[in-house]
Amino acid sequence: MRHTFAVYVEDAPGVLNRVASLFRRRAFNIESLTVGHTETEGVSRMTIVADADAHGAHRIESNLYKLVNVLRVDDLTAKPFVERDLVMIKVAATPETRTHIMQLVDVFRARVIDVAPDSVIIETTGTEDKIDGLVEVLKQYGVMEMVRTGRVAMARGQTLGGLGDGVERGTKVAGAVPADDTNVSSTV
Amino acid sequence: MTRTGAQILWEALVREDVSTVFGYPGGAILPAYDAMLEFPIKHVLVRHEQGATHMADGYARAGGGVGVAIATSGPGATNMVTGIATAMLDSSPIVCITGQVPSKVIGSDAFQETDITGVTLPITKHNYLVTRPQDVARTVKEAFYVAKSGRPGPVLIDITKDAQQASCEVEWDDSAVRLPGYRPDLRATEEVYRRAIDMINGAKRPLIFTGHGVMLSGAMDVVRTIAERANIPVAMTLLGIGSFPAQHELNLGMMGMHGEAWVNSAIQEADLLLAFGMRFDDRVTGNLATYAPKAKKIHVDIDPTEFNKNVKVDVALTGDLRTVLEEILPRITEGDRSEWLAAINQMKGDSAVKDIQNLPDSGHLYAAHVIHDLWRVTEGNALVVTDVGQHQMWEAQYYKHERPRSLITSGGLGTMGFALPAAIGAKFACPDAEVWALVGDGGFQMTMAELATIAQEQIKVNVAIVNNGYLGMVRQWQEFFYDRRYAATPLLSPDFVKLAEAYGLSGMAVTKRAGVVPGIEAARDHTGAVILDFKVEQEDSVFPMVPAGADLDQMIRRPSPNPIVETAAD
Numbered sequence: 001m002r003h004t005f006a007v008y009v010e011d012a013p014g015v016l017n018r019v020a021s022l023f024r025r026r027a028f029n030i031e032s033l034t035v036g037h038t039e040t041e042g043v044s045r046m047t048i049v050a051d052a053d054a055h056g057a058h059r060i061e062s063n064l065y066k067l068v069n070v071l072r073v074d075d076l077t078a079k080p081f082v083e084r085d086l087v088m089i090k091v092a093a094t095p096e097t098r099t100h101i102m103q104l105v106d107v108f109r110a111r112v113i114d115v116a117p118d119s120v121i122i123e124t125t126g127t128e129d130k131i132d133g134l135v136e137v138l139k140q141y142g143v144m145e146m147v148r149t150g151r152v153a154m155a156r157g158q159t160l161g162g163l164g165d166g167v168e169r170g171t172k173v174a175g176a177v178p179a180d181d182t183n184v185s186s187t188v
Numbered sequence: 189m190t191r192t193g194a195q196i197l198w199e200a201l202v203r204e205d206v207s208t209v210f211g212y213p214g215g216a217i218l219p220a221y222d223a224m225l226e227f228p229i230k231h232v233l234v235r236h237e238q239g240a241t242h243m244a245d246g247y248a249r250a251g252g253g254v255g256v257a258i259a260t261s262g263p264g265a266t267n268m269v270t271g272i273a274t275a276m277l278d279s280s281p282i283v284c285i286t287g288q289v290p291s292k293v294i295g296s297d298a299f300q301e302t303d304i305t306g307v308t309l310p311i312t313k314h315n316y317l318v319t320r321p322q323d324v325a326r327t328v329k330e331a332f333y334v335a336k337s338g339r340p341g342p343v344l345i346d347i348t349k350d351a352q353q354a355s356c357e358v359e360w361d362d363s364a365v366r367l368p369g370y371r372p373d374l375r376a377t378e379e380v381y382r383r384a385i386d387m388i389n390g391a392k393r394p395l396i397f398t399g400h401g402v403m404l405s406g407a408m409d410v411v412r413t414i415a416e417r418a419n420i421p422v423a424m425t426l427l428g429i430g431s432f433p434a435q436h437e438l439n440l441g442m443m444g445m446h447g448e449a450w451v452n453s454a455i456q457e458a459d460l461l462l463a464f465g466m467r468f469d470d471r472v473t474g475n476l477a478t479y480a481p482k483a484k485k486i487h488v489d490i491d492p493t494e495f496n497k498n499v500k501v502d503v504a505l506t507g508d509l510r511t512v513l514e515e516i517l518p519r520i521t522e523g524d525r526s527e528w529l530a531a532i533n534q535m536k537g538d539s540a541v542k543d544i545q546n547l548p549d550s551g552h553l554y555a556a557h558v559i560h561d562l563w564r565v566t567e568g569n570a571l572v573v574t575d576v577g578q579h580q581m582w583e584a585q586y587y588k589h590e591r592p593r594s595l596i597t598s599g600g601l602g603t604m605g606f607a608l609p610a611a612i613g614a615k616f617a618c619p620d621a622e623v624w625a626l627v628g629d630g631g632f633q634m635t636m637a638e639l640a641t642i643a644q645e646q647i648k649v650n651v652a653i654v655n656n657g658y659l660g661m662v663r664q665w666q667e668f669f670y671d672r673r674y675a676a677t678p679l680l681s682p683d684f685v686k687l688a689e690a691y692g693l694s695g696m697a698v699t700k701r702a703g704v705v706p707g708i709e710a711a712r713d714h715t716g717a718v719i720l721d722f723k724v725e726q727e728d729s730v731f732p733m734v735p736a737g738a739d740l741d742q743m744i745r746r747p748s749p750n751p752i753v754e755t756a757a758d
Contacts, residue, residue: 059496
């Protein structure tokens, strides 16, 4: 099944490469990966969607933790969470078809963000299903270009409040807990 | 104080207690080499950068510290790849330092430019590219911390030439390394401990498995106390050899593909496996679907990614092995497992034991004779470093190791050419140890250029070549599984005695059983390094053998009748 992970990483050169390389060399099947800044300076957040069974998801989580630059991993799959994907679609539009297209856009609560003599650009966010549905009905007019961001996800409520919230890190790795409460490793 | 990046590098290394480094100079690392002369560092000039990484690895495994290898950019760095991967697979703490082209030309395909952090990303525990002198001290400190803490492994630091040359103010910071994403200190919850202890105390046919983690964690004495208190026999992985005394009555020997037959049979009969610092490698388990079908499994490891990776376990205990076992120990009840021990002894009797060493001299020299006699003459006290192949398995079977860190070998990656440089590194870590590189004629020729390093450093590392004129392990597979079609396995070698002399060392060829002990004794008595070329039976095979992917107790046994008669006496 599909697992959605929220992964906090240090905002350092090469981190995206390290995460992507991990998925490749461990033969984990990645569906989408997005990355961007968070509310905390120096910390980026990735949303990774991967196809894995429960065992595979656990392996992905524990292997991500092994990367030195990975701060925290949350498997959102079993929790209540919202996910969004943003899409921009350039559709061929003549003066005759433009009205029809605008009506469809309204039905899907999408927006037209650019109009050219022979095309329009439509933007919408939503779940994958909604976007797939919109694309399907627009095909008859001619989809000229499409770009999607990939999914971003966030848990509902206050269960996971980002970093700096006192939530223990790494608590889901095989029943393990950090030996102390601080977030800083001590030298040996 | 203002210092150059190169000076900061060496001072940082000295602060990590580095006294010996193995390396090879070149353009992009020249500033560092120039600054090295100002510091109390012993530099060992290798003949190939792969040798430097294996030496650092052998140094770390023999001495328990961190090994350091240094090379220039481009080909110097890429030559290190095999050694880094070897250290990664065997959890060996090494720090590799490479020069890099100046930061302003990175990405321009400059002379001797290679993206070595990119190349080594999947085979290092972590790596760094340093482009400013201000970052050198912190990076070295982090690198050593990451390399040796948690599950040890190789760390690479790539330093641009301009970062070595430029100067900056340096302040030495004695505070803890700050790596918020790195947690080597996870521990299991009390509930997990309780389940493990109930299982151990209730087990009727338990086995302890010891792996490299026992050595890395320094848990030998705790393992022994637990085994003795609960009367649990101990089997070991290849890298676990030495973690439990070979001649202890609870020791069973090595498990797996070329393990003792009774060990593999016992695993299939056991009701509980206690896996301590090992990772259920495919060479250990055979067919996973039929592996240890009657046994519950308790897995103790510092690396949670190892749990359920190959073998599904019932209890996973995360943490440093020694810490975990010390917590378990007081709660282990004394157990009478005489029935189980008797059953295993029965298996030993039923097995055709591979003990061929004591047979009379039939005119044929077998590798088993060589290794058995090496063990006898050195009284089991040598530090043996083996290469990869048949001789490696025979060593594991016939040399009895009583102490930890007395066998060093490339297990996970199976790197031919490992032994000679690793033995050199081991000798620098343990100058008083009697170090033997035990090699095959194939693997030895991959890195034998390091004989020059032995000669230049005037160190005593003896080399025993088990010379059968074939790439023996591959030949064995061809014999068993490819209808004796010996594709590319017959091997021509130089005259190793003359080779030794060419390097200013001593050499001796041995062709008869009667010559083995005198040869070993002569090599021990000689002040310099000696190469012993043992010309052994050409088409001998390692028995028993579990074919890859077969059930663990489906072993190919030594065919009978056979020139080598097996006896039940061990």
